[in-house]
Amino acid sequence: MNAFLRAVVRLGLNRHQVPVLGIRDGYRGLVRAARQVNADTDGLVRLKQEIERNIGNRGLIDAQQNIIQMDHASVSGIMGKGGTILGSARCLDFHKPEVRREVIDLLGKLGVGSLIISGGDGSLTGARLLAEESNLRIIGVPATIDNDLQFTEMSLGVDTAVHTLVWAVDHFIDTARSHRRVMVLETMGRESGDLARMAALASGAEMVITPESGALTESRMRGLAEKIEGAMTRGRGHAIVLIAEGVKFEPEQKRNGAYILRDAFQAYFQRAGAPFPDLEVRPSVLGHLQRGGHATPGDCILAARFAEEAWKSLLDSNGKNGITALRYNKVEIVPFGCPDLPERSIHSRAMDALHDDLANW
Ligand SMILES: Nc1ncnc2c1ncn2[C@@H]1O[C@H](COP(=O)(O)OP(=O)(O)O)[C@@H](O)[C@H]1O
Numbered sequence: 043m044n045a046f047l048r049a050v051v052r053l054g055l056n057r058h059q060v061p062v063l064g065i066r067d068g069y070r071g072l073v074r075a076a077r078q079v080n081a082d083t084d085g086l087v088r089l090k091q092e093i094e095r096n097i098g099n100r101g102l103i104d105a106q107q108n109i110i111q112m113d114h115a116s117v118s119g120i121m122g123k124g125g126t127i128l129g130s131a132r133c134l135d136f137h138k139p140e141v142r143r144e145v146i147d148l149l150g151k152l153g154v155g156s157l158i159i160s161g162g163d164g165s166l167t168g169a170r171l172l173a174e175e176s177n178l179r180i181i182g183v184p185a186t187i188d189n190d191l192q193f194t195e196m197s198l199g200v201d202t203a204v205h206t207l208v209w210a211v212d213h214f215i216d217t218a219r220s221h222r223r224v225m226v227l228e229t230m231g232r233e234s235g236d237l238a239r240m241a242a243l244a245s246g247a248e249m250v251i252t253p254e255s256g257a258l259t260e261s262r263m264r265g266l267a268e269k270i271e272g273a274m275t276r277g278r279g280h281a282i283v284l285i286a287e288g289v290k291f292e293p294e295q296k297r298n299g300a301y302i303l304r305d306a307f308q309a310y311f312q313r314a315g316a317p318f319p320d321l322e323v324r325p326s327v328l329g330h331l332q333r334g335g336h337a338t339p340g341d342c343i344l345a346a347r348f349a350e351e352a353w354k355s356l357l358d359s360n361g362k363n364g365i366t367a368l369r370y371n372k373v374e375i376v377p378f379g380c381p382d383l384p385e386r387s388i389h390s391r392a393m394d395a396l397h398d399d400l401a402n403w
């Protein structure tokens with residue numbers, strides 16, 4: 043997200059000579075600013091003075107300032123840094139049309155004509171609603187490590203998260219190999235298995251379990267354990283199993299998938315007469331480790347391409363509101379509510395088949 047912010051600001055200032063305001067904490071910052079302005083008769087004047095007085099880093103370091111005029115220095119050195127210097131926050135109030143109306147009014151008073159909104163499904167839904175309810179030009183930019191936005195081949199953050207997962211697997215594999223263990227690692231991804239699937243393919247993890255392959259029943263888990271045990275009898279000493287957080291169980295379970303799978307595998311390996319009763323299964327939930335860190339070159343390049351397309355559309359008098367998307371390796375603007383790319387699910391199934399064959403012991 044920082045690489046994207048840098049690209050938007052630099053292109054705005056260098057290529058298009060258009061001033062760029064950054065909003066702290068996204069929708070929450072806009073709502074706070076609207077409340078600040080509506081609080082008393084001088085609210086708007088004070089907000090404008092604050093923006094003019096505290097430009098760039100001066101505004102950024104003041105946690106109370108919601109709207110910051112961005113300059114070159116304010117985005118200097120942030121390219122590879124994870125997260126976003128503007129901050130990010132959930133804002134439940136933004137679900138209310140009357141709150142969005144306050145925000146639209148505020149932007150009108152500030153002379154803001156266009157918004158670039160970067161985030162996942164929720165942020166892009168908010169963006170669509172703003173576009174429907176105002177005359178603002180709005181461009182959404184997909185950013186989520188889950189890669190669950192099906193109208194684009196990639197969202198910002200995915201490549202970095204996959205890179206981190208590969209790094210994590212490389213570390214876990216040392217213990218797995220040395221101690222001859224099965225390590226079950228739980229990845230993020232909400233309802234999507236893309237992160238786990240891409241990380242498995244890129245890291246060589248022996249097994250990957252995604253929500254798209256259906257709920258895990260007792261018998262499916264036994265089948266997976268059998269597969270690992272079979273490999274052990276053929277001389278394999280360890281296994282890395284990736285399970286996506288969105289995987290469901292039948293009957294339904296409340297615990298993390300990694301722990302449920304550990305118990306099922308361990309019980310199977312220790313059954314009476316089993317060939318490897320000492321085979322240990324260790325679970326780890328990788329959690330927010332996957333979200334931050336140095337952005338990969340792939341993400342930084344995609345961020346620059348998305349920013350370029352967003353500006354192109356905003357400055358085109360015939361440009362339409364919509365979302366930047368990577369489709370067939372080209373960046374384009376698709377309308378809000380654009381249908382899924384049918385290739386996405388075909389591609390996921392092909393990736394699973396490829397992984398299966400590569401990992402077949
Ligand atoms: N249906 C909606 N209507 C209006 N705003 C929404 C809606 N869904 C989400 N948002 C706004 O977008 C923010 C981010 O959404 P969220 O789902 O938390 O993250 P993400 O953008 O990563 O999917 C929410 O906190 C809310 O302000």
Ligand SMILES: O=P(O)(O)OC[C@H]1O[C@](O)(COP(=O)(O)O)[C@@H](O)[C@@H]1O
Binds near residue numbers: 188230231
């Ligand atoms: O930190 P939180 O709010 O618990 O959110 C965790 C969720 O966010 C995600 O990491 C996705 O985050 P992003 O869409 O912001 O990349 C999911 O994979 C995970 O379920």
